[in-house]
Every structure is written in structure tokens, then in C-alpha cells.
Amino acid sequence: xxxxxxxxxxxxxxxxxxxxxxxxxxxxxxxxxxxxxxxxxxxxxxxxxxxxxxxxxxxxxxxxxxxxxxxxxxxxxxxxxxxxxxxxxxxxxxxxxxxxxxxxxxxxxxxxxxxxxxxxxxxxxxxxxxxxxxxxxxxxxxxxxxxxxxxxxxxxxxxxxxxxxxxxxxxxxxxxxxxxxxxxxxxxxxxxxxxxxxxxxxxxxxxxxxxxxxxxxx
Amino acid sequence: xxxxxxxxxxxxxxxxxxxxxxxxxxxxxxxxxxxxxxxxxxxxxxxxxxxxxxxxxxxxxxxxxxxxxxxxxxxxxxxxxxxxxxxxxxxxxxxxxxxxxxxxxxxxxxxxxxxxxxxxxxxxxxxxxxxxxxxxxxxxxxxxxxxxxxxxxxxxxxxxxxxxxxxxxxxxxxxxxxxxxxxxxxxxxxxxxxxxxxxxxxxxxxxxxxxxxxxxxxxxxxxxxxxxxxxxxxxxxxxxxxxxxxxxxxxxxxxxxxxxxxxxxx
Amino acid sequence: xxxxxxxxxxxxxxxxxxxxxxxxxxxxxxxxxxxxxxxxxxxxxxxxxxxxxxxxxxxxxxxxxxxxxxxxxxxxxxxxxxxxxxxxxxxxxxxxxxxxxxxxxxxxxxxxxxxxxxxxxxxxxxxxxxxxxxxxxxxxxxxxxxxxxxxxxxxxxxxxxxxxxxxxxxxxxxxxxxxxxxxxxxxxxxxxxxxxxxxxxxxxxxxxxxxxxxxxxxx
Numbered sequence: 116x117x118x119x120x121x122x123x124x125x126x127x128x129x130x131x132x133x134x135x136x137x138x139x140x141x142x143x144x145x146x147x148x149x150x151x152x153x154x155x156x157x158x159x160x161x162x163x164x165x166x167x168x169x170x171x172x173x174x175x176x177x178x179x180x181x182x183x184x185x186x187x188x189x190x191x192x193x194x195x196x197x198x199x200x201x202x203x204x205x206x207x208x209x210x211x212x213x214x215x216x217x218x219x220x221x222x223x224x225x226x227x228x229x230x231x232x233x234x235x236x237x238x239x240x241x242x243x244x245x246x247x248x249x250x251x252x253x254x255x256x257x258x259x260x261x262x263x264x265x266x267x268x269x270x271x272x273x274x275x276x277x278x279x280x281x282x283x284x285x286x287x288x289x290x291x292x293x294x295x296x297x298x299x300x301x302x303x304x305x306x307x308x309x310x311x312x313x314x315x316x317x318x319x320x321x322x323x324x325x326x327x328x329x330x331x332x333x
Numbered sequence: 334x335x336x337x338x339x340x341x342x343x344x345x346x347x348x349x350x351x352x353x354x355x356x357x358x359x360x361x362x363x364x365x366x367x368x369x370x371x372x373x374x375x376x377x378x379x380x381x382x383x384x385x386x387x388x389x390x391x392x393x394x395x396x397x398x399x400x401x402x403x404x405x406x407x408x409x410x411x412x413x414x415x416x417x418x419x420x421x422x423x424x425x426x427x428x429x430x431x432x433x434x435x436x437x438x439x440x441x442x443x444x445x446x447x448x449x450x451x452x453x454x455x456x457x458x459x460x461x462x463x464x465x466x467x468x469x470x471x472x473x474x475x476x477x478x479x480x481x482x483x484x485x486x487x488x489x490x491x492x493x494x495x496x497x498x499x500x501x502x503x504x505x506x507x508x509x510x511x512x513x514x515x516x517x518x519x520x521x522x523x524x525x526x527x528x529x530x531x532x533x534x535x536x537x538x539x540x541x542x543x544x545x546x547x548x549x550x551x552x553x554x555x556x557x558x559x560x561x562x563x564x565x566x567x568x569x570x571x572x573x574x575x576x577x578x579x580x581x582x583x584x585x586x587x588x589x590x591x592x593x594x595x596x597x598x599x
Numbered sequence: 600x601x602x603x604x605x606x607x608x609x610x611x612x613x614x615x616x617x618x619x620x621x622x623x624x625x626x627x628x629x630x631x632x633x634x635x636x637x638x639x640x641x642x643x644x645x646x647x648x649x650x651x652x653x654x655x656x657x658x659x660x661x662x663x664x665x666x667x668x669x670x671x672x673x674x675x676x677x678x679x680x681x682x683x684x685x686x687x688x689x690x691x692x693x694x695x696x697x698x699x700x701x702x703x704x705x706x707x708x709x710x711x712x713x714x715x716x717x718x719x720x721x722x723x724x725x726x727x728x729x730x731x732x733x734x735x736x737x738x739x740x741x742x743x744x745x746x747x748x749x750x751x752x753x754x755x756x757x758x759x760x761x762x763x764x765x766x767x768x769x770x771x772x773x774x775x776x777x778x779x780x781x782x783x784x785x786x787x788x789x790x791x792x793x794x795x796x797x798x799x800x801x802x803x804x805x806x807x808x809x810x811x812x813x814x815x816x817x818x
Contacts, residue, residue, distance in 0.1 A: 179798030181762035188790035195786045276667035301678035308670050315665035396725050427730050435727025445722035448818040449740045459726035511726055
């Protein structure tokens with residue numbers, strides 16, 4: 116045990132860098148994914164059929180494809196089409212596209228569960244469509260979409276571990292590097308596991324707190 | 334039908350069911366406040382009263398679906414639900430309770446048929462798993478009872494394919510097939526559409542005529558009058574009056590019963 | 600762009616991709632089978648009378664659901680040998696995926712248990728079935744049927760997660776696709792085909808599931 120803690124201390128900077136990168140990647144992915152998801156969600160509910168179609172296909176393809184496949188595709192494809200992306204950037208793109216589809220589906224469900232009377236009332240006081248969306252529909256939809264949205268965040272933190280397979284120096288890869296040096300396999304995998312666990316559980320708790328504060332009077 | 338519908342007690346001089354000083358609480362709420370009731374074999378007793386009077390709870394205590402804190406229930410000479418050792422009362426273990434439950438039959442307001450089994454399957458389950466009968470034997474008995482309630486042709490239908498009245502009749506067959514000493518009926522027509530009520534009441538009357546021992550909770554006053562040997566009026570966890578239908582309905586002695594009867598007359 | 604699509608190299612190795620696909624389905628099936636047993640036990644424990652049972656079940660679910668599958672797989676594959684347990688690649692992956700799916704299935708079955716009407720369970724008790732008999736002959740069949748859609752969706756999820764077996768060099772679809780990608784440089788085609796295979800399979804399973812649900816609707 117002492118030896119293990121010793122090694123943790125020795126490796127504290129790389130491990131910390133890895134952990135930080137994990138958080139940054141997940142944050143970037145959820146930010147982009149949410150923006151994308153909002154667009155997708157709105158289109159899926161309100162757009163005419165022809166415009167809805169590509170968005171529907173996007174969502175269905177993303178949901179039917181394993182995240183790892185998306186990551187590998189995002190890693191290998193850009194260079195042959197002339198784009199220069201680092202492994203980290205490629206990873207974020209894959210995660211963001213993945214999140215965008217899920218959040219889009221989420222938002223679609225949330226919007227469709229708002230009683231139709233709400234939009235009727237909004238229209239009858241003369242709000243335009245964008246106003247109705249911004250002031251009446253989205254506020255309600257976002258409140259009910261909050262818990263699953265936090266869940267998507269947790270999934271992204273878990274998903275970031277897959278980026279180790281394309282050489283991104285996030286927490287799992289850094290842990291594997293330390294294992295490579297010290298051969299303390301169980302200890303460090305458990306260590307990484309605990310870090311992921313604690314992070315996700317904290318995120319979950321944060322989500323519940325925000326939900327309580329915000330979702331009170333719905 | 335010459336054979337009695339419910340089991341003959343081994344001690345014909347004893348009441349079949351004796352409830353003595355039954356007390357039950359739900360948390361801090363007293364639901365049964367000392368109920369005394371005796372039922373003889375082949376007697377049909379109806380329990381009437383407003384909702385919240387404790388009628389259903391009374392039935393569920395006899396059936397051991399509910400625990401009770403005070404008093405005793407004696408079925409055919411056996412005190413059920415609890416044993417006393419070293420001066421303390423202990424709830425019996427699951428196996429014992431299950432055995433005792435198989436001696437009473439219960440028909441519920443919401444039928445509670447097993448949706449994944451056919452009508453015959455519903456009737457057979459207890460026969461096969463509790464009475465440990467072979468499949469053929471159980472099937473024969475199930476078909477007999479389904480025929481008895483007029484549903485021989487529907488033996489292989491599933492509950493979702495049966496009307497409410499038909500489902501309730503299957504539930505009656507299911508209870509009777511276990512050859513219980515007494516059958517408890519808890520508002521068995523309350524959840525039915527009006528046009529389906531009569532077929533169930535007719536079925537209950539017919540098994541009463543065959544000599545079954547029944548304890549019935551009901552709102553159907555005319556039916557209670559027709560089919561019962563005795564009617565019991567409950568209010569706020571106690572029995573207020575107990576007597577033959579002519580007395581209870583024609584000559585109520587207590588103010589509360591008179592008022593109740595007034596309010597239930599449409 | 601200067602990149603033209605040539606699927607020839609992909610078709611040449613298509614059989615390897617299909618084999619990988621079948622392997623993925625097999626891994627998922629095996630994992631879900633074991634996971635179902637774990638999930639049923641944990642589900643019954645989580646609504647049962649024992650406080651310790653509820654605690655253990657709840658901890659198990661929380662632990663697994665917040666852990667990345669890849670970490671779990673690597674832990675089982677690399678770390679268990681250190682503890683003296685020797686498993687081959689396939690066994691350890693199926694084991695890890697079974698543990699993983701078990702946590703999700705616990706929630707599925709718990710929902711199923713809660714959906715069994717209380718009155719029907721009481722009817723079972725009132726004809727004299729013991730608690731165990733009621734659980735086996737009344738509660739379980741109803742619960743399993745009600746849980747069928749979620750069970751199917753979990754299987755689809757596990758099929759997608761079988762792609763992670765690539766991390767320990769199991770030759771399932773993703774692993775083979777990466778190999779073809781590296782060998783042939785036909786980057787776009789490879790991943791297009793791989794993705795299409797996954798999407799098509801998931802769609803097929805989902806359709807099958809919907810068909811089953813129509814034939815066996817919920818109680």
C-alpha cells in the first residue's frame with residue numbers, strides 16, 4: 116500500500132494532467148453537443164418533413180453506431196480529406212457529434228411532452244415562433260431535459276476513456292503509462308476507476324441539486 | 334349438487350369461523366376496534382357499511398393478507414395467523430401462513446386473475462403448486478369448476494379475452510377449486526359494468542344455494558337481502574348490528590344503520 | 600479533395616467483417632444471459648425485505664453505471680491474472696460485459712417488478728402459494744414480459760458495447776475494421792461500411808423487438 120501511494124505521488128503530475136484533460140474534453144464535447152443538440156431537437160419537432168429527414172438520419176446513425184467506431188472514424192478520416200486534426204480534436208468532434216444526437220433526441224422528447232395548450236396560449240397572445248420557442252417552450256423543455264442531459268455528461272466522461280485508444284493523453288492512457296512503468300496493474304486500474312466513479316457521482320449529485328433548484332415550480 | 338361446495342368441518346358443533354375481539358391499526362389509525370363475529374358452516378353472512386368502516390380490512394385479516402394487533406381468528410378450531418409462546422404473540426412463518434391461507438378462498442373486487450395464464454391455468458395453479466396435483470387431475474378439476482360457473486367453453490381463453498363478468502366468474506372458480514372451508518367475497522361486483530353485475534350475483538347465489546359458507550362484503554343491498562342468512566352492519570371498525578336480513582333491512586335498531594340505509598336507497 | 604471511393608478492398612475482406620459482426624452478437628448474447636441472472640438477483644434484492652440486500656444491490660448498480668466499460672474490461676483482463684484468476688480474452692470480456700449489463704438489467708427488472716399489480720400477487724398468496732412460489736409462478740412471468748422492451752434495448756446497447764472488445768484484440772467488427780483501415784488506407788469506405796453494418800444490425804434487432812412486442816404486449 117505504501118509503495119502504491121508512493122508511486123501515485125511520483126506520478127501525480129501526469130495523472131493530474133490526464134484527469135484535467137478528461138474533464139476538458141468532456142466539457143468541450145458537452146458544450147458543442149448541446150448547441151448541436153438544440154438545433155437538432157428543434158428541427159426534429161418543428162421543421163417540415165424534407166428538412167427533418169437529414170436530421171433524423173443523423174440521429175439514427177449516431178445512435179446505431181458504437182462510440183468507438185465514431186472515434187476511430189474521426190481519427191482516421193480527416194487527414195485523407197485534407198483536414199489536420201490532432202487526436203484530441205478528433206476525439207472531441209466524435210464525442211460532440213455523439214452527444215449532439217442524444218441531446219437532440221432528448222430535446223425532441225421534452226418538447227413533444229409539453230401540453231399543446233402552451234403553444235396555443237403563446238400564439239394567441241401574439242408571440243412569433245422564435246419568441247414562443249425562447250420564452251415559453253424551451254424553458255419548460257430544458258427543465259425536464261435536465262436530468263438526462265446530466266446523464267449525457269456522465270456518458271461523455273465515460274466515453275472519453277475510449278480516446279486512450281487513439282493516443283489521447285487523458286486519464287486512462289496516463290494510468291496505463293504509469294502501469295507500464297510500475298507493473299502495479301490492479302492498483303492503478305482501481306485508482307482510475309475510483310476517480311471516474313467519484314467524478315461521475317459528484318456530477319450526478321450536482322445535477323440533482325440544480326434540478327431541485329430549477330425544476331421546483333414546474 | 335349433493336356434495337357441499339365448501340369443506341365440512343370436522344367439528345359440526347363449532348362455528349366454522351370465530352372472530353374474537355379483532356383489533357387492527359394502520360400506523361396510528363385504528364381500523365378495527367374489537368370485532369366479534371361467528372360464522373357457522375353453510376351460513377352466508379353479508380357485511381354492509383360505508384367505506385372506511387373496516388369491512389374489507391376484516392376480510393383481509395381473515396385471509397391473513399393483513400396482520401392484526403389484537404384478538405383472535407379461529408378457523409375450524411384452529412387459531413390462525415399467530416402463535417403464542419412464552420406469553421408473547423408471534424406471526425407464523427410464511428409456510429404456515431400459506432397453508433392456512435389455502436383453507437380460505439378469496440374473490441377480489443378487481444378480479445386479480447393471473448394475466449399470463451388461461452382461465453384453466455388460473456384455476457389450476459393452486460391445485461398444482463399448493464395441493465401438488467398432477468396436471469391431468471388438476472385440469473379435470475379446473476374444467477369442472479369452470480363449467481360450474483358457466484365458462485366451460487372459455488377454459489383456454491386468457492383474461493384479456495374475457496369480459497369483466499367472465500373474469501370475476503373465473504376468479505370464483507379459482508377460489509372454489511381449492512376446496513376451501515370458507516369463501517370471502519370482497520365487493521365482487523363493484524368494479525363491473527352494470528350489465529355484467531347480474532351474471533356474477535347469480536353465480537354467487539347458486540354456490541350459496543349449494544351450501545357454501547360465505548362471508549360477503551357488498552354494497553348490493555337487494556342481493557344481500559336475497560342471499561344471506563345473516564347481515565352484519567359495520568361502522569368505524571366495529572359491528573353495530575348483526576341479524577337476519579328482515580331485521581336489518583326492515584327494522585334497523587340503531588340510528589346509524591337507519592341513516593346508512595336511507596343514504597343507500599337510490 | 601482528391602479522394603475517390605473504392606470499395607473493392609472492403610468487399611474482399613467482407614467475410615471478416617461479417618464474422619466480426621457475428622462475434623459481437625455472440626459476445627453480447629452471452630453477456631446479457633449472465634447479466635440477466637445477476638440483474639434478476641439484484642432486482643429482487645433491491646425490493647426485498649433485507650436491508651443488506653438492498654444496500655448491496657444499490658451499490659453494485661451505482662458502481663458499475665458510473666464506471667467506463669473500458670476500465671472495467673481492462674481491470675478484468677489485466678488485473679485478475681495478478682490476483683491468480685486466469686481467464687482467456689473472450690471469457691474476461693464476457694465477464695466484464697456481463698457485470699456491466701447486469702447493472703443496467705437490475706434497473707430494467709426492478710421496473711418490471713414494480714409494474715406487477717399488487718392485487719395479482721395477493722391473489723397468488725390467497726390461494727396459498729408461499730412467497731417463493733408466488734415470486735416464481737406469478738411475479739416473474741409477468742415481470743419478464745413487461746420488461747421485454749427494455750431487455751431488448753439493453754441487448755442492443757451491449758451489442759454496440761461489444762466494440763470495446765477491440766481494445767483487447769478480440770477480432771470483432773470494430774477490430775477487423777481498424778485492421779482493414781490500416782492495411783488498405785481506404786479510410787472513408789471502411790468506416791462507412793462498419794458503421795452501416797452496426798446501424799443495420801441494430802435496426803434489424805429493434806424491428807424484431809417491435810414485432811415481438813406486438814405479439815406479446817405488456818400486461
